[in-house]
Amino acid sequence: MRRAAGFFALAALAAASAAQAEALLTAVSPVQREAYRLRAPVAQPEHNRSTPERVELGKLLFFDPRLSRSGVTSCATCHNPALAWGDGLALGVGDGMKTLGRRTPTLLNVAWSELFFWDGRAASLEEQALGPIASPDEMNLPLDQLTARVAAIPGYQQAFRSAYPDETISPQTIGKAIAAFERTIVSQTAPFDRWAAGEEGAISDAAKRGFALFDGEAQCSKCHSGWRFTDDAFHDIGVPGEDRGRGKLLPQIGAVQFAFKTPTLRNVDRRAPYMHDGSEATLEAVIELYALGGRAKRPSLAPEITPLALSAQDKSDLVAFLKTLTSDDALVALPALPR
Amino acid sequence: MTLLRVLTPAAILLFASAPPAGAGEVVVAQKDKSFSRSEVSLRSGDRIVFRNDDSVVHNVYSVTPGFEFEIKTQLPGQSADERFSGQGEAEVRCAIHPQMKLKVKVEK
Numbered sequence: 001m002r003r004a005a006g007f008f009a010l011a012a013l014a015a016a017s018a019a020q021a022e023a024l025l026t027a028v029s030p031v032q033r034e035a036y037r038l039r040a041p042v043a044q045p046e047h048n049r050s051t052p053e054r055v056e057l058g059k060l061l062f063f064d065p066r067l068s069r070s071g072v073t074s075c076a077t078c079h080n081p082a083l084a085w086g087d088g089l090a091l092g093v094g095d096g097m098k099t100l101g102r103r104t105p106t107l108l109n110v111a112w113s114e115l116f117f118w119d120g121r122a123a124s125l126e127e128q129a130l131g132p133i134a135s136p137d138e139m140n141l142p143l144d145q146l147t148a149r150v151a152a153i154p155g156y157q158q159a160f161r162s163a164y165p166d167e168t169i170s171p172q173t174i175g176k177a178i179a180a181f182e183r184t185i186v187s188q189t190a191p192f193d194r195w196a197a198g199e200e201g202a203i204s205d206a207a208k209r210g211f212a213l214f215d216g217e218a219q220c221s222k223c224h225s226g227w228r229f230t231d232d233a234f235h236d237i238g239v240p241g242e243d244r245g246r247g248k249l250l251p252q253i254g255a256v257q258f259a260f261k262t263p264t265l266r267n268v269d270r271r272a273p274y275m276h277d278g279s280e281a282t283l284e285a286v287i288e289l290y291a292l293g294g295r296a297k298r299p300s301l302a303p304e305i306t307p308l309a310l311s312a313q314d315k316s317d318l319v320a321f322l323k324t325l326t327s328d329d330a331l332v333a334l335p336a337l338p339r
Numbered sequence: 340m341t342l343l344r345v346l347t348p349a350a351i352l353l354f355a356s357a358p359p360a361g362a363g364e365v366v367v368a369q370k371d372k373s374f375s376r377s378e379v380s381l382r383s384g385d386r387i388v389f390r391n392d393d394s395v396v397h398n399v400y401s402v403t404p405g406f407e408f409e410i411k412t413q414l415p416g417q418s419a420d421e422r423f424s425g426q427g428e429a430e431v432r433c434a435i436h437p438q439m440k441l442k443v444k445v446e447k
Binding site for chain 1: 372394395396398400409411412414434435436437438
């Protein structure tokens with residue numbers, strides 16, 4: 001009798017699990033998954049098509065600390081491949097160990113961005129690449145000095161001749177070469193991608209529930225959309241502070257005051273702390289901010305940001321999902337720099 | 340030059356079926372974070388009805404000299420119209436979604 005009861009209890013449990021599994025599949029349709037699978041080819045401007053020579057030259061420049069006045073800071077100092085192309089700090093550190101106003105953004109998948117920097121002040125990657133070099137707060141090397149310094153190194157003369165045979169060494173060609181390298185910084189296949197392609201066991205049930213929330217009730221995908229999980233747009237999500245972000249460039253437009261560019265969520269669990277100012281230490285804290293509907297309530301707060309009724313289980317499921325976006329990217333070999 | 344009116348979908352249908360005499364009208368929808376057209380040609384005095392068919396808010400504006408305007412935060416389902424007067428080419432964008440670009444050519 002007892003044995004029979006045990007059998008029925010087990011059968012009921014199995015039926016419940018099957019129903020749960022079915023509910024998950026219903027909640028996350030193949031169509032939803034497909035929306036995150038389509039990877040566009042790497043975007044390249046007409047005037048700076050990628051070639052192996054350009055990428056190689058850009059890599060040299062990217063890792064070369066002589067591109068800073070002090071001679072100790074390279075692009076890679078802050079955009080460190082060992083730290084998911086960021087620096088792991090709440091706020092960047094510039095020339096003379098000066099603390100900067102914003103967190104270093106990752107360079108991952110930057111090839112597809114529409115505008116650059118947290119506030120979108122650069123219209124191309126070529127332009128963006130020169131910004132931190134010339135900024136007195138960051139690498140602090142005026143562009144005329146940059147050109148003279150690079151042009152004086154014989155190894156670079158040869159590399160520029162190979163990469164840009166019809167152009168001279170200039171801030172423009174230096175920016176183009178760095179941009180060509182940066183366009184190769186692309187996230188690879190993550191467990192989420194394998195699941196989206198149909199491998200059911202690639203992610204946990206918690207992560208599947210998290211994705212259903214992310215793309216459904218919690219509405220995260222309104223902004224974190226597409227395979228890069230970003231809309232490249234500017235939103236005030238209620239991070240406290242005085243930094244007006246995009247609003248500094250468009251002071252007349254109320255909607256972009258305190259707005260910053262939506263970051264990609266690829267490899268996001270490797271990039272704590274979070275937000276444009278590093279004010280949220282963990283992914284759990286970020287989700288708490290969204291559950292509150294933002295911590296700072298201002299007229300510019302994006303209408304999409306509203307309080308969310310998330311249970312502890314929901315929050316933990318969202319984190320489980322976010323962790324499935326991390327790919328096991330190949331290590332970057334450091335180049336020997338020309339002398 | 341700014342003439343901004345927020346219209347209900349019913350009002351748009353009314354305008355679409357019976358445009359005011361002497362003023363042309365073009366509807367440009369916003370959907371999937373894109374404008375439905377990349378370029379529009381108008382005669383001076385014509386209007387564009389910007390209709391938000393998206394599931395997110397938009398904020399259409401232009402800072403082209405002579406054509407400055409801003410349709411402030413536009414919720415899904417809302418429409419607003421803007422009259423373009425003069426001559427030239429205006430670049431219209433969404434302040435929130437920078438990939439949304441619309442070229443408006445205005446002739447006398």
